[in-house]
Amino acid sequence: MSNYEEIMKLALERGFYFPSCEIYADAPAGFWEYGPTGVGLKNKFIDLWRRELVRRDGMLEIDGCQIMSKSVFVASGHLDNFTDPIIKCSNCKSTFRADRYIAERTGENISERSDDLNMDATIKKYDLRCPNCNGTFEKVNRFNMMFGLGIGPNADPAYLRPETCQTIFVDFGRVFKTMRGKLPLGIAQIGKSFRNEISPRQSLLRLREFYQAEIEVFCNPYKLDDLQQFQDVKDTVLNLYDGTSNVEVTADEGLTKSLLPNKLVAYYLCLLNEFYAKTGIDMKRTRFRRLSDDEKAFYSSIGFDFEVETSVGWLELVACNYRSDYDLRRHALTSKHNLEVIDPSDNSKVLPHVFELSMGIESFYDDSGSIGRRYRRLEEIGVPFVVTADKTTMEDDTVTVRYRDSMQQERVKVSALVQFFRNALSTEPKIG
Numbered sequence: 001m002s003n004y005e006e007i008m009k010l011a012l013e014r015g016f017y018f019p020s021c022e023i024y025a026d027a028p029a030g031f032w033e034y035g036p037t038g039v040g041l042k043n044k045f046i047d048l049w050r051r052e053l054v055r056r057d058g059m060l061e062i063d064g065c066q067i068m069s070k071s072v073f074v075a076s077g078h079l080d081n082f083t084d085p086i087i088k089c090s091n092c093k094s095t096f097r098a099d100r101y102i103a104e105r106t107g108e109n110i111s112e113r114s115d116d117l118n119m120d121a122t123i124k125k126y127d128l129r130c131p132n133c134n135g136t137f138e139k140v141n142r143f144n145m146m147f148g149l150g151i152g153p154n155a156d157p158a159y160l161r162p163e164t165c166q167t168i169f170v171d172f173g174r175v176f177k178t179m180r181g182k183l184p185l186g187i188a189q190i191g192k193s194f195r196n197e198i199s200p201r202q203s204l205l206r207l208r209e210f211y212q213a214e215i216e217v218f219c220n221p222y223k224l225d226d227l228q229q230f231q232d233v234k235d236t237v238l239n240l241y242d243g244t245s246n247v248e249v250t251a252d253e254g255l256t257k258s259l260l261p262n263k264l265v266a267y268y269l270c271l272l273n274e275f276y277a278k279t280g281i282d283m284k285r286t287r288f289r290r291l292s293d294d295e296k297a298f299y300s301s302i303g304f305d306f307e308v309e310t311s312v313g314w315l316e317l318v319a320c321n322y323r324s325d326y327d328l329r330r331h332a333l334t335s336k337h338n339l340e341v342i343d344p345s346d347n348s349k350v351l352p353h354v355f356e357l358s359m360g361i362e363s364f365y366d367d368s369g370s371i372g373r374r375y376r377r378l379e380e381i382g383v384p385f386v387v388t389a390d391k392t393t394m395e396d397d398t399v400t401v402r403y404r405d406s407m408q409q410e411r412v413k414v415s416a417l418v419q420f421f422r423n424a425l426s427t428e429p430k431i432g
């Protein structure tokens with residue numbers, strides 16, 4: 001069994017999470033419940049996120065509705081663009097996600113943003129057929145991944161939000177005004193988003209209902225290099241990956257070498273880096289990967305994925321996108337509300353640009369370290385220390401204390417235990 005499968009099995013057995021509606025045969029894939037241990041871990045993660053990102057930077061947090069009006073998604077572009085390419089068997093009508101199917105069968109790396117004609121050509125070139133009946137495929141089509149809803153007896157169209165940030169964009173004007181905002185201003189939100197994925201595998205990596213922790217930093221586009229706070233983080237070492245090679249640079253060097261576009265983006269990548277270091281993740285196995293043009297989301301002009309290396313390859317933990325004024329401009333246009341604000345620093349009127357840090361809370365980290373059997377169960381659910389009394393305890397009044405993270409052990413006098421834990425727990429708490 002692979003390390004990944006083991007972690008999945010463990011998570012089920014220990015009550016981290018389990019499939020939704022699992023006692024029924026018609027339980028749809030892609031929906032998971034957090035069990036008691038999972039809720040504990042999730043809450044710890046959220047506490048750290050609030051402390052190290054939201055409060056540290058003086059951001060404002062909101063908690064918005066999950067159902068939003070159709071106009072929101074006309075404006076955001078999701079109605080037209082939030083689609084996956086699909087192929088349908090012309091015989092048995094089985095449907096597959098085109099880019100994945102092609103990649104699995106041919107090994108050719110097809111981007112989901114790739115041109116439909118390009119995918120049609122690849123299907124033809126390899127003569128790809130339906131795995132169920134060997135039928136041929138119809139032309140590549142587009143499937144919108146939003147869940148549609150009908151509000152009230154007339155079923156007025158609305159949607160479950162496919163990303164929490166739309167609430168932030170729609171609320172921006174009010175929040176900026178009522179909270180007397182200054183630029184840059186981070187507005188943060190934790191909440192659920194919904195995506196009607198075509199064939200989610202049974203894992204937490206692709207879900208139809210999931211938590212997002214999103215931060216939208218509203219900024220003055222003329223002052224992206226005008227950021228005092230950058231001084232505090234300029235020596236932070238970032239691991240940058242441009243698709244071919246890894247470069248370890250300080251944020252300052254990253255700017256000089258044009259690996260980072262401006263101080264504002266650099267500053268927030270540094271905060272993110274420091275945040276993840278505090279979760280206890282092995283930072284040597286992380287990187288910021290600069291996205292190529294055909295990998296970027298339709299609203300993004302500069303994108304970095306913060307990734308971690310696991311036993312199933314590099315996984316995205318955070319999507320960092322410079323969304324420019326795409327969202328506010330479109331919402332202003334569609335709603336006919338002026339979303340420009342006055343930048344109090346020079347009283348200029350500006351339509352802010354947005355830099356986004358978007359994380360899925362369910363993304364998790366697997367660790368290949370071996371764990372001693374005896375302590376395993378407790379360590380797996382995140383208990384930081386295990387104290388064991390044994391024969392020697394009866395003789396010299398000492399117990400064994402085992403550290404979860406280092407798996408080291410030491411003997412401590414029973415009378416000194418309180419002080420021992422006071423010291424140990426006064427250092428930065430970590431999430432295991």
Ligand SMILES: [Zn+2]
Binds near residue numbers: 089090091135
């Ligand atoms: Zn078929």
